Amino acid sequence: MPLRVSAIAFLNPAPLLYSFEHEPAATQLRKNYTVHYTSPAQCAHELLTDEADLGLIPIAALTPELAIVPGCTIASQHEVRSILLLVKNPDRLALHGALQSVITVAADAASRSSQTYTHILFERFHNTRPGYVEHPADPLAMLAVADAALLIGDPALLAREHRTRIDAAFDEPLLWLDLATLWREHTGLPWVAAVWALRPEALERSGVSAQQLIADLTASRDNGTAHVEDLVREWTPRLPLSSETIHTYLTRNIHYTLDPNCLKAIELFRRLAAEIGALPPLPGLNLLG
Numbered sequence: 001m002p003l004r005v006s007a008i009a010f011l012n013p014a015p016l017l018y019s020f021e022h023e024p025a026a027t028q029l030r031k032n033y034t035v036h037y038t039s040p041a042q043c044a045h046e047l048l049t050d051e052a053d054l055g056l057i058p059i060a061a062l063t064p065e066l067a068i069v070p071g072c073t074i075a076s077q078h079e080v081r082s083i084l085l086l087v088k089n090p091d092r093l094a095l096h097g098a099l100q101s102v103i104t105v106a107a108d109a110a111s112r113s114s115q116t117y118t119h120i121l122f123e124r125f126h127n128t129r130p131g132y133v134e135h136p137a138d139p140l141a142m143l144a145v146a147d148a149a150l151l152i153g154d155p156a157l158l159a160r161e162h163r164t165r166i167d168a169a170f171d172e173p174l175l176w177l178d179l180a181t182l183w184r185e186h187t188g189l190p191w192v193a194a195v196w197a198l199r200p201e202a203l204e205r206s207g208v209s210a211q212q213l214i215a216d217l218t219a220s221r222d223n224g225t226a227h228v229e230d231l232v233r234e235w236t237p238r239l240p241l242s243s244e245t246i247h248t249y250l251t252r253n254i255h256y257t258l259d260p261n262c263l264k265a266i267e268l269f270r271r272l273a274a275e276i277g278a279l280p281p282l283p284g285l286n287l288l289g
């Protein structure tokens with residue numbers, strides 16, 4: 001039985017899924033994998049409820065039972081561009097003051113990792129504890145009900161393109177914060193959003209070995225990063241963004257290699273999240289293979 005795969009329906013994972021979407025590899029991979037696309041939060045839900053065997057899931061949703069597939073990730077070394085915290089009525093003097101004045105945050109319901117990063121940012125780095133409401137990604141609607149809005153993925157990329165129009169809806173321009181940049185400033189580590197995670201018991205049923213799975217996912221990523229020009233051509237008509245922005249996003253903003261610093265970042269993120277009670281502890285990372 002093929003592995004049931006839940007993948008993220010944003011631009012950022014496109015290089016990871018390249019071989020699953022492009023011939024000649026796609027036909028071969030279809031024998032072992034059936035891929036479907038949804039939000040990051042839903043990928044986690046499907047994997048955790050056994051509706052999927054393998055998921056590209058937010059690191060906030062990892063549990064000790066799931067195995068992390070080594071090789072690939074969705075991360076960022078500096079600016080990510082697509083994880084944005086928009087803050088209303090910013091105190092122009094200092095970031096700290098602006099964040100201290102936030103009482104409520106409307107958080108993109110598609111997110112798990114960035115929601116938790118937001119908790120860490122406020123509570124650990126700025127010593128304040130706003131309330132949270134989940135909300136569909138729509139900056140103006142979010143800021144109508146909250147002091148700050150967390151956006152991820154394609155809606156964040158689009159909001160950034162319409163920054164002038166969005167700012168014009170308020171008495172003073174919003175504060176636009178890139179969460180990956182802030183995480184890097186506070187920790188010196190990359191910001192990690194998602195990894196491939198597996199229900200280990202599913203491998204036997206599928207007939208795919210751990211080594212084969214790691215090789216297939218890594219080869220797809222390598223194929224994708226080698227064919228970024230194709231992806232830019234395919235995605236430019238799908239998203240109202242310039243091909244330059246898409247190219248920069250895929251080549252400079254997003255980092256696709258689960259290297260030792262990314263693993264350190266996941267450990268630190270989960271430790272800080274557990275310390276503030278935002279997530280259950282994750283004792284050690286369970287890597288496949």
Ligand SMILES: C=C(O[C@@H]1C=C(C(=O)O)C=C[C@H]1O)C(=O)O
Nearest residue numbers: 040058082111112113114153193
């Ligand atoms: C880089 C991004 O990371 C996303 C953010 C996630 C989250 O907040 O849970 C999960 C997966 C990623 O696709 C992005 O979409 O902007």
